[in-house]
Amino acid sequence: MASKVFVYVDHFNGQILPASLEAIGAAKTAALALGSSLTALVLGEQTQSLAAQAIQHGADDAWVAEDAKLKDFRPEAYASVVAKALQEAAPEVFMLPTTARTRELAAMVAVDLSTGVAPDVVAFEIKDGKLLATRPVYGGKIFAKVVISQALPQIVLIRSRVFPGPEADPAKSGPVKKIEAAVGEVKSEVLGYKPSDGGVSLTDAAVIVSGGRGVSNNPSLTPPAEITDEREKEIWRAQQGFQLLRELAAALGGAVGASRAAVDAGYVPYAFQVGQTGKVVSPDLYIACGVSGAIQHLAGMRTSKTIVAINKDAEAPIFKLARFGIVGDLYEVLPALTKELRARLGK
Amino acid sequence: MNIVVCVKQTPDTAATVTVQDGKVSWGDSPLVINPWDEFAVEQALRTKEAHGGKVTALSLGPESAKEALKHALAMGCDEAVLVSDPGITAPDSLVVSAVLAAAIAKIGEVDLVFFGRQAVDSDTGITGAQVARRLGWPSLSLVAAVTALDAAAKSISVARMLDEGRQEVKAPLPAVVSVVKEICEPRYPSFMGIRKASKAPLPVWSLADIGISAPPQSALTWPEVFAPPKIETRCEVVEGDSPAAKAAALAARLIEEKVI
Ligand SMILES: Cc1cc2nc3c(=O)[nH]c(=O)nc-3n(C[C@H](O)[C@H](O)[C@H](O)COP(=O)(O)OP(=O)(O)OC[C@H]3O[C@@H](n4cnc5c(N)ncnc54)[C@H](O)[C@@H]3O)c2cc1C
Numbered sequence: 001m002a003s004k005v006f007v008y009v010d011h012f013n014g015q016i017l018p019a020s021l022e023a024i025g026a027a028k029t030a031a032l033a034l035g036s037s038l039t040a041l042v043l044g045e046q047t048q049s050l051a052a053q054a055i056q057h058g059a060d061d062a063w064v065a066e067d068a069k070l071k072d073f074r075p076e077a078y079a080s081v082v083a084k085a086l087q088e089a090a091p092e093v094f095m096l097p098t099t100a101r102t103r104e105l106a107a108m109v110a111v112d113l114s115t116g117v118a119p120d121v122v123a124f125e126i127k128d129g130k131l132l133a134t135r136p137v138y139g140g141k142i143f144a145k146v147v148i149s150q151a152l153p154q155i156v157l158i159r160s161r162v163f164p165g166p167e168a169d170p171a172k173s174g175p176v177k178k179i180e181a182a183v184g185e186v187k188s189e190v191l192g193y194k195p196s197d198g199g200v201s202l203t204d205a206a207v208i209v210s211g212g213r214g215v216s217n218n219p220s221l222t223p224p225a226e227i228t229d230e231r232e233k234e235i236w237r238a239q240q241g242f243q244l245l246r247e248l249a250a251a252l253g254g255a256v257g258a259s260r261a262a263v264d265a266g267y268v269p270y271a272f273q274v275g276q277t278g279k280v281v282s283p284d285l286y287i288a289c290g291v292s293g294a295i296q297h298l299a300g301m302r303t304s305k306t307i308v309a310i311n312k313d314a315e316a317p318i319f320k321l322a323r324f325g326i327v328g329d330l331y332e333v334l335p336a337l338t339k340e341l342r343a344r345l346g347k
Numbered sequence: 348m349n350i351v352v353c354v355k356q357t358p359d360t361a362a363t364v365t366v367q368d369g370k371v372s373w374g375d376s377p378l379v380i381n382p383w384d385e386f387a388v389e390q391a392l393r394t395k396e397a398h399g400g401k402v403t404a405l406s407l408g409p410e411s412a413k414e415a416l417k418h419a420l421a422m423g424c425d426e427a428v429l430v431s432d433p434g435i436t437a438p439d440s441l442v443v444s445a446v447l448a449a450a451i452a453k454i455g456e457v458d459l460v461f462f463g464r465q466a467v468d469s470d471t472g473i474t475g476a477q478v479a480r481r482l483g484w485p486s487l488s489l490v491a492a493v494t495a496l497d498a499a500a501k502s503i504s505v506a507r508m509l510d511e512g513r514q515e516v517k518a519p520l521p522a523v524v525s526v527v528k529e530i531c532e533p534r535y536p537s538f539m540g541i542r543k544a545s546k547a548p549l550p551v552w553s554l555a556d557i558g559i560s561a562p563p564q565s566a567l568t569w570p571e572v573f574a575p576p577k578i579e580t581r582c583e584v585v586e587g588d589s590p591a592a593k594a595a596a597l598a599a600r601l602i603e604e605k606v607i
Contacts, residue, residue, distance in 0.1 A: 107473035116567030195512035270529035336594035
């Protein structure tokens with residue numbers, strides 16, 4: 001029997017993403033509710049080990065497309081292959097993790113198949129054979145239930161770190177079917193790639209230590225004499241300050257984030273920005289240092305499991321969302337906290 | 348360069364958005380140009396300033412969306428067009444992309460289309476890629492920098508911001524580019540620009556005008572909207588005589604509660 005549920009396996013540098021495992025887990029739940037098996041869809045230059053991992057994590061079988069032209073993810077190429085596979089299999093649900101790649105891929109596949117896409121889904125239920133997906137809109141101020149009723153498959157991208165990633169069963173195996181890699185004409189060309197510094201991706205991080213405009217507030221740091229401009233001095237101070245955040249993040253195996261104010265002031269690059277116009281994150285622990293907690297910042301981190309605020313101002317709005325707080329100067333608290341955690345966690 | 352920039356009108360991000368009678372409401376908060384689209388307009392203007400040509404701002408929406416287009420005109424766009432039709436109700440991205448692609452085709456001989464990365468109301472971030480797919484043009488999303496643009500050879504290179512880092516991609520024109528905030532700093536509309544925008548003609552195209560005979564149907568509906576579950580938090584402010592004592596108390600609590 002053909003699967004009613006397909007799941008897309010996103011990967012990078014030959015590694016399956018944690019978000020893909022979470023999507024497999026979510027898709028398996030949907031498949032069970034629909035009384036169906038689950039098929040993993042894997043595209044790339046080399047797909048064998050990825051397909052095997054998808055099956056170990058819950059897929060019943062896998063369809064793979066392999067081609068040198070699929071080495072770099074290019075949305076046009078991937079979309080053509082995926083759309084063709086879905087046309088052939090005619091599943092009811094197509095689930096993907098929400099990543100930069102899959103957002104574009106799902107968008108294009110939906111055009112090819114004239115169907116709808118629900119990105120950033122945080123919950124779903126199966127009702128009368130239909131999938132009812134919940135997703136945050138308006139920067140998380142509202143939740144909407146979404147139904148794709150007019151066409152199939154229902155394309156659902158699930159948000160990272162919301163659904164648990166299933167445990168692997170190394171003994172499990174299943175059939176792997178090779179499908180045609182009908183890539184078609186691909187106009188774009190990937191010239192190069194530069195990984196972001198820090199290593200841990202914000203969207204995957206279990207712990208995030210975030211800094212706001214408050215990080216610039218250390219008058220006792222003396223910038224080198226060659227920096228004379230006041231704004232440059234402020235940036236220099238803040239960049240030294242972010243080093244304290246990096247050390248705390250490293251002690252916890254986490255990533256560093258920032259508010260828009262910190263990014264706009266030039267303390268850290270935009271890739272660090274958390275919030276409505278930055279990244280949306282849901283770590284287990286979010287430590288906000290010198291962040292006031294503006295509504296647009298909260299939009300990006302309010303789903304964090306535990307929020308800790310470190311702020312000089314006891315009235316800062318961030319304390320309304322935080323589970324734990326320290327009222328104090330981050331320049332005094334952070335080094336002490338890093339030292340304390342290193343000692344207690346044995347690092 | 349014949350450039351189109353697509354803009355949407357959205358509630359201000361500072362608006363208090365609530366649900367009233369099963370409908371989303373932002374009270375009397377202003378409707379503004381989608382903040383992401385200001386970066387797209389700026390990048391479109393800079394491209395024109397460097398390579399010549401013209402910039403047309405394009406929007407799909409009700410009559411009120413003219414205000415977002417006027418903002419784009421006041422920033423310096425040469426022309427603006429609104430697509431508005433009573434046949435379009437509650438459009439999803441499939442409908443929006445079909446309409447925008449048809450309008451772009453009508454504008455004709457377009458080299459580049461700019462989008463903001465997403466709209467701050469529906470938050471989907473897929474419309475740009477869908478328009479590209481419909482037109483058969485390359486889609487370059489999450490663009491943080493245009494690293495090269497050769498108008499004569501009709502090619503563009505960009506740096507894209509992926510989750511894992513930066514990717515450099517090259518594509519032939521015409522292409523669709525959706526931008527992130529890092530790409531530029533949007534200019535403020537000038538006084539002269541605002542005056543010009545208030546007088547500029549603002550044609551409204553119907554579906555028939557862009558060659559669509561039957562209104563496209565949404566594949567997706569929002570049968571229910573609701574306020575997010577209230578997060579019941581009571582902040583436990585950790586006390587201590589010194590920063591070190593506070594830090595120690597916090598570490599102890601985080602470990603006790605199995606947060607770490
Ligand atoms: C359209 C739009 C989109 C936006 N998108 C985003 C977004 O994606 N992400 C985002 O973050 N913001 C966003 N913003 C901006 C947002 O409104 C706020 O301006 C921003 O979040 C404030 O950043 P902040 O908390 O770092 O700075 P501030 O509000 O300036 O707060 C600094 C805080 O640091 C504290 N502080 C100062 N010194 C110290 C010290 N030594 N130790 C401890 N505490 C100290 C202060 O008490 C204060 O609470 C957006 C705004 C708009 C209009």
